Amino acid sequence: MSNAKKAIFAAIRKALPAPASAPTIAAELTQLRARVTATRPDRVSGPPDEVFLDRVQSPGVAATAERIISWDEFPAVVMRYAEQHHLAPNIALQPHPDLEALNWGGCQTHDHIHTDETLAVGLALGGIAETGTLIFHSSPQSPTLFAFLPLHHVVAVPYKNIWSWMEDYVASFDGKSPPRNVNFVTGASGTTDIEGALVRGAHGPGWLHIVVVGAAAQ
């Protein structure tokens, strides 16, 4: 143990001379967790993917969004987005096999991201309906910078991976060790640092377009 750590722990022990046992701490924590459900904003009152689509387009998150039924439709959505924003069909495609397997005819794609990338296309692990949040787990198929360097980010998210509340997402990987980065992305980059005025595209993407893929059978 380093001298600094020893000194810090000695100071803590002096201020708190009777530490609780591990079972007592665990029991207290269980009691605290039992109170979480009653504190969550009670607003997810429908299928999570539908609430998510509403939330991401609400003024607070201010992303644009749409739903497609099949993965095959995704390249056309990206092409349409590029046209609407007058962008060249030259995209940084997140190196995920599910994206690479799609037909990107008509687009030039590359699997790395440039410092000044204009348009990147990605795949999120999932989403959270409560807050309209996309979740990315870093991996060889999901480099972190894809979500931060481009000016426009178009992201597909499978409807089945949209959880109601943040705690539901946490519970989904209970027991598994977390990836290097878990990124929650809730809207495009923004800043209010000059006189509190909100401006998009501070350092990260200025535009975020979300595409929910699939829907529950009617």
Place this chain on the structure above:
Amino acid sequence: MNAFQGRVTAALADATLKIAIDRTTNTARSKRTAAIAAWPEFAKARELGRDIKDHVIANMEYYLNQFETNAKKTGAKIHWARTGQEACEIVVGICKAANAKSVTRSKSMLGEEIGLPHALEAAGIERVETDLAEHIIQLAGEAPSHIIWPALHKTREQVGELFKAHHTDPGALETVEQMVNSARRNLREKFMAADVGISGANFLIADTGAICTVTNEGNAELTTTPPRVHIVTAGIEKLVPSMVEAMTMLRLLVRSATGAELTQYTTFHTGPKRAGDVDGPEEFHIVLVDAGRTTMLAEGLAEMLRCLRCGACMNHCVVYRQIGGHAYGATYPGPMGSVITPSLDGLEKSQDLPRACTLNGQCQEVCPVAIPLPKLIRGWRTKAWVQGYEPLHTAWALRIWEFLAVRPVLYQLASNMALRIMPVFAKGGWISKMPLAGGWTRYRDMPKPQGGTFLAQYKKHQAAK
């Protein structure tokens, strides 16, 4: 006039400062109010947030050990620092070992508290502040004036002038959008060229060894991902037991800070780059800093260790909104700063801060973890009195009042005299100048006393029943 009073006088005379403070804090207050109104469960969440922090602080030794063990398993290197100086030495040492020429830094109040910007510069390492507001004040050579909006004291016109002088090809700088775009272009290459990225941590997750950063701009991730080395500096009180508790704390923190439900970017960083990862740091260091936290624990300020650094207390403080952050002369301004600073810098140096408070209780009311700030501020005032730090005129005024207050006949006599003398100085129902009242009348008028003393009015009222 002492140094604090000098800073306050200068701030009150600065009309531009008042405009800048109002523009940001008015927006922050109205957004927070709307966010809380849309969350009926807020009161319960606040109690839970308070109890989670109290639980962690009461069991700090247990959770610190747990965090260290789990972080080490992910490949993180853990360092411990007793003081700010020790923390700076560790960070500079890591930078030197990495042969760092350039370091990017994402906003961290702990970094400001321990003097890290100065330490990096003293070591000859280029420091690039990446948060837009920190970038602004770095260019201006100033200190932060708010913990969420460090450049709150700057108007858009002043920012435009700064960027014009310092940015390469700034283009037109007439709108805030143009200023933000210029900063984006100018900082882009700096992010990618940095050897080391330094961040703070909003939370330390004990059961995974992860650290959590919260930003709206995305600068934290651009600071921590491209460089070869990521260094985290975090206060030892930043612990939460797990991701579950982090979610509760995030709901409270973000609504209280900016009125949003979640910041645009919330990232949990767990160790260095993994096999096959395309990006991410090869080295991941976490410096756990005491710098007075254990002293606060021992001094009866454990409640202050709940603080999430949201800034709501200063946005709602009537004193902060008049004088701004620089007048406090410390890293942490406003109500939370008036409690923390005397502990960090000593009461003798910062005795004025607990007195710069009306005790109206707004800060406690808006605090997302219910810190009893007025009680803690009163505690410092008591200590200042006991240790003899009160200014002589205040001490004498209080002694005279005490003498009269326990002698009702004399007290009534004095009240009656004041009632007769004060109207002599009134014009049109208001007193704008009066001997011994310059501290009050310099900035506002006093109403002319009317209708007799309280006791006289009370007797009249009783007799009329």
